[in-house]
Amino acid sequence: MTVPKNVDLIILGAGPAGLTAGLYGARAGLKTVVLEPKSPGGQMLLTDDIYNYPGHPDGITGQHLANLFLEQAQKYNCEVLKRAGSTTLQQESDRFIVTAGDRVVQSEIAIVATGCSPKRLGARGEKKFSGAGISYCAVCDGNFFEGLDVAVVGGGDSALEEAAYLSRLCNHVYIIHRRDRFRASDACQCLIRGCNNVSVIWDSVVEKFEGDDLLENIRLASVNGSEKRDLKANGAFIYVGQIPNTSFLSDAVATDPDGWILTNERLETSVPGLFAAGDVRKKEVKQVATAVGDGSQAAITAEKYLMMKRCNAYPGEVA
Ligand SMILES: Cc1cc2nc3c(=O)[nH]c(=O)nc-3n(C[C@H](O)[C@H](O)[C@H](O)COP(=O)(O)OP(=O)(O)OC[C@H]3O[C@@H](n4cnc5c(N)ncnc54)[C@H](O)[C@@H]3O)c2cc1C
Known part of the structure; x- marks a missing residue:
């Protein structure tokens, strides 16, 4: 059996939400791994030009924006495992164990940023x-x-x-x-x-x-x-809508009837230590800009959770 690799933060999905969470996690000093079954970029790779992502007044191709997101995350030592194979996520005591193809990674916190697919x-x-x-x-x-x-x-x-x-x-x-x-x-x-x-x-x-x-x-x-x-x-x-990429999750993670992950405003899911960001969660506006906002929020909340947990002082656990 493959010995799991220990990291601080596992992120599932290298779309804009996952790569932003990776950037924030790595910059916060967490050993961060992003697992992606395809090429990094997510749905940005499905569109030609993006005109509504701030900072690019003349628009930017989805592929170019994806490359920049990846480059920036990797610059801060976020490890991005591309074409990693299909994923399973299990929880054993206080750890999440993620298997992707022949890789096994474990951590105390994980962010699901697996987006959605065309209906x-x-x-x-x-x-x-x-x-x-x-x-x-x-x-x-x-x-x-x-x-x-x-x-x-x-x-x-x-x-x-x-x-x-x-x-x-x-x-x-x-x-x-x-x-x-x-x-x-x-x-x-x-x-x-x-x-x-x-x-x-x-x-x-x-x-x-x-x-x-x-x-x-x-x-x-x-x-x-x-x-x-x-x-x-x-x-x-x-182009008749989307379905969330959540079929690999256990029933312990609360979703709405269509499978979109339910979170609070800190992007915590129903499972302590598990967070969700971007299009995969139930929310109204699904755009690159909102996915990026989610990615940063989820990474910041997750990092605080980990620090408090390690000090044995996470508010949810205090009597
Ligand atoms: C045709 C089209 C045009 C668009 N145009 C625009 C636009 O002009 N402006 C704009 O702001 N937004 C646009 N969007 C929407 C925008 O691309 C999305 O809102 C955004 O990409 C969502 O980011 P995300 O990271 O949450 O998810 P995604 O981009 O969906 O990325 C999720 C990633 O997770 C991976 N994944 C899936 N399952 C697993 C698994 N089990 N384990 C690990 N990884 C997994 C996927 O391969 C993918 O790479 C467009 C979308 C489409 C489809």
């Missing part, structure tokens, strides 16, 4: 054509559809931002939205108003995705079911 639409054919026409990331896959017709499903900020991005690569972009108006911000709606190869199909849902080996056709139905139509498209990009 599946649930339409027929979605699984079959995932990676064969259907994608959840325009920045990752948009180039495959250069000069072709594609659809974007959704009506929020991400859907419109990515439709505007695809309009620069594709012949035509159809936005399929189940309502008669967008819930996206005015700023994002403005992005597509200027695109003459983007059109909106209102009040419609996807019934099924069709084709032989690759996606060729999207069968649409009006929301009241009265009309059906076929939309010829080679690609479909789906």
Whole structure:
């Protein structure tokens, strides 16, 4: 059996929340490890340009911002284990033991910053054509559809931002939205108003995705079911919400019915010594700026918890 490596602070996830927590933890003198199953950056890697993160008046690419976050955390000796494998988190007496692939790390405090993943639409054919026409990331896959017709499903900020991005690569972009108006911000709606190869199909849902080996056709139905139509498209990009990356957590960690972690304002979870930061927790605004705020808050609270615990004086434990 692998002997666990002892550290002061374990952080799960190297998105903006996890890398910020790593920076703060390491700068506070804690031996800090961030475990990430993929490449560091989280959802920042799924978007082209970010225009609303302060300090970058002309915008910055998600990839560039991710590199800067990583560089800054590592500069202060935060250890970032990339492509670390899938994670399990167990608690044994007063320690958290995290296994990621063949690595085992243990600490008295841990921060869950595992973010969220795109929600599946649930339409027929979605699984079959995932990676064969259907994608959840325009920045990752948009180039495959250069000069072709594609659809974007959704009506929020991400859907419109990515439709505007695809309009620069594709012949035509159809936005399929189940309502008669967008819930996206005015700023994002403005992005597509200027695109003459983007059109909106209102009040419609996807019934099924069709084709032989690759996606060729999207069968649409009006929301009241009265009309059906076929939309010829080679690609479909789906932006219909997110699900939290919390399936690896035990039932001891309180979540809402959809799996988002519940915290107090100090970002403590229901398990003493375990904290949560960023999109993985139940909160209203999910942005890079709020994830960064969470990362710093969680690391500061966690560090105070550890110091008090080591002095045997954490308020929660005082009679
Ligand atoms: C298409 C798109 C466009 C966006 N545009 C903007 C924008 O313009 N401006 C803005 O402010 N925000 C934008 N956002 C939102 C922003 O990217 C997120 O709010 C932010 O990245 C959340 O940070 P996070 O660290 O909480 O989570 P995430 O970024 O989701 O990072 C979580 C990390 O945890 C890792 N992970 C998952 N499971 C585990 C596990 N079991 N163990 C360890 N690690 C795990 C993931 O691989 C990931 O790297 C956009 C999001 C999307 C999808």
